[in-house]
Amino acid sequence: MAGRTDPRPVAAALAVVAAFLWAVYYAFFISVRSSVSPVGIIAYPFLIGGLAFLLAETGAGRGRVAFGLFLSPAAWGRAGAFLGVQVCVVLVTFYSSPVDSALLSLVGDVALTPLYVMLLHGEGRRRLRSLAFLAGIVLSAAGATLTILDSGNLAPLTGIGILAAPFLPVFISVFFVESARAARQVPVGSVMAQAAVGAGLLILPATWLLGPATDGLGIAGLGAVALLVGCGLTSFWIAPALYFDSVRRAGIFLPSLLMAGIPVFTLGVTAVLLGHVPGWVGLAGIPVAVVGAVLAIRGSGPA
Numbered sequence: 001m002a003g004r005t006d007p008r009p010v011a012a013a014l015a016v017v018a019a020f021l022w023a024v025y026y027a028f029f030i031s032v033r034s035s036v037s038p039v040g041i042i043a044y045p046f047l048i049g050g051l052a053f054l055l056a057e058t059g060a061g062r063g064r065v066a067f068g069l070f071l072s073p074a075a076w077g078r079a080g081a082f083l084g085v086q087v088c089v090v091l092v093t094f095y096s097s098p099v100d101s102a103l104l105s106l107v108g109d110v111a112l113t114p115l116y117v118m119l120l121h122g123e124g125r126r127r128l129r130s131l132a133f134l135a136g137i138v139l140s141a142a143g144a145t146l147t148i149l150d151s152g153n154l155a156p157l158t159g160i161g162i163l164a165a166p167f168l169p170v171f172i173s174v175f176f177v178e179s180a181r182a183a184r185q186v187p188v189g190s191v192m193a194q195a196a197v198g199a200g201l202l203i204l205p206a207t208w209l210l211g212p213a214t215d216g217l218g219i220a221g222l223g224a225v226a227l228l229v230g231c232g233l234t235s236f237w238i239a240p241a242l243y244f245d246s247v248r249r250a251g252i253f254l255p256s257l258l259m260a261g262i263p264v265f266t267l268g269v270t271a272v273l274l275g276h277v278p279g280w281v282g283l284a285g286i287p288v289a290v291v292g293a294v295l296a297i298r299g300s301g302p303a
Contacts, residue, residue: 011250014242016261021239023265026098028231029090030270035220036228042086043203044219044228049236050196056241057189066190070198078178078191079198084171086199091164102266103143103286105172139292143284188244196236263290 032041057066069075085105092101175195182191219225246255263286 007249011246011255014246014249015255015259018239018243018246018255019259019261020265021234021242023102023262023269025089025231025235026093026101026266027269028227028235029093029098032224032227032231033094035224037218038090039203039206040219040228042083042090043200045232045236046083046086046196046200046203048229048232049240050193050198050200052233052237053189053193053196053241056237057187057193060189062187062190065186066193069186069190069194072194074178074182075191075194076198076202078175078182079195079202081171081175081178082195083199083202084167085175087203088164088168088171092168095162095164098266098270101168102263105168105262136292139288143286143288143290143292189241192240192244261290 028045029041036044054063054066057063089101089105179188179191179195219228243255243259267286
């Protein structure tokens with residue numbers, strides 16, 4: 001009987017494509033921020049990606065499960081955390097740079113997520129005995145800090161971005177952990193469908209609560225519409241679908257490891273589109289953060 005095919009090469013390819021698509025989100029943001037209101041930049045991709053998930057789940061015969069989650073208070077809590085992630089991403093990107101946002105997201109993935117699991121759910125505390133894990137957390141946080149503090153040719157973190165920055169990794173850890181725990185009971189596609197659509201719906205009242213400050217939900221031109229649809233389908237549907245397929249094939253370790261490539265891809269995107277590159281200290285912080293992420297994930301052991 002022929003041996004089983006190694007699933008890791010395909011899983012790795014899926015994870016790398018997912019990381020690239022998540023990094024490309026910043027290209028969409030840069031392209032539409034002058035023609036779409038802040039609320040629209042957040043709401044439309046959520047709704048488009050969430051509806052794509054809902055259609056896929058319905059087509060797979062899981063529509064009742066996905067729609068049933070809209071009656072769950074816990075599911076709305078996950079949607080709120082997902083919205084918090086994206087609000088903070090937009091604020092940090094707008095008031096500083098996409099690279100800073102990507103690095104803060106990485107810190108949330110590799111540092112706060114396992115700590116959140118340990119402290120609130122009492123799982124995986126053996127990691128605290130791993131020097132690789134502890135060193136990885138320190139290096140990842142230190143590398144991100146170097147890049148963020150080094151203004152270089154990029155805008156320094158200012159204004160409301162300063163308030164959003166510490167919350168970004170927190171929201172990421174809460175959303176990732178609670179979604180992963182929910183996916184033990186229901187299909188992950190259904191979890192993502194409710195979270196994305198729910199987050200899009202939660203932000204909509206801001207257009208009425210904040211009034212003119214939000215500039216409504218207007219979109220200037222068909223080009224902006226096309227970009228928003230592309231963003232919703234790539235960053236909020238295809239990318240997470242590929243990532244979860246990678247996890248299904250090879251477990252959590254390999255895909256998580258390859259997510260460390262997001263800041264590197266983001267640096268390339270911003271360099272090409274804006275010609276913005278951090279100073280030498282900031283550039284040094286990126287590989288330090290990535291190496292720290294690799295160490296932390298390796299120190300975590302099998303999921």
